[in-house]
Amino acid sequence: MDEVFKALADGSRRSLLDRLHARNGQTLNELCEGLAMSRQAVTKHLVILEEANLVTTIRHGREKLHYLNPVPIHQIGERWIRKFERGKLAALGELKRQLEKRDE
Amino acid sequence: MDEVFKALADGSRRSLLDRLHARNGQTLNELCEGLAMSRQAVTKHLVILEEANLVTTIRHGREKLHYLNPVPIHQIGERWIRKFERGKLAALGELKRQLEKRDE
DNA sequence: TTGACATGCAACCATTTGGTTGCCTATTGT
């Protein structure tokens, strides 16, 4: 879980996930196109995404195809964000009350 | 949005949010209790959470009360995770197909 | 078979991050 959060913390990595979401199964070079970053930098980001299990790769000859794995993202939603949804209204109400009390 | 992802990337910060979720409106010292970290380290984390708007503080005399703001977390769920939920099954199916093709 | 293409590896670098310590300031209870 921690690896996933860490992987998602970087904007470049999130945009790589966006790219794969738009078109799955891209090669490294395809993913580099139009990015203001060296190929090696992209490689490093992809390795981090792989280690977080957000991306799975398949070698096909000299090419490496990258596939989005949506499961960890889904788990963040289910296991983490959901927890804070419960009690969200209570927390918001309390926050509002305290902020109003402050102005007295 | 980026600030929120960055803030959530650290496990200590996520556990501070957990603590506030369990009991809202805690002081700095209360939030420090039982943590293997100096008070100043906790302060730094709380500042980052405040800057990401995940925590709102209210001074009350010499005490500073910390309140959880669940809105940014909710937004991550709505604006970001949701996007990947759409097409999740398609992505999973494609991933499965490619992984099977590999073994041929 | 050999040159071009796709990717991998390693060393290096600056900046950010997460933490510490020491001291200062403000508020409160007795």
Add this chain to the structure above:
DNA sequence: ACAATAGGCAACCAAATGGTTGCATGTCAA
């Protein structure tokens, strides 16, 4: 009034991070 309490500020530090460059390797196509 004053000691204890709650928190703030600043300097410092090691390690992690995000990036670079140069070169090596593996695969394909002419």
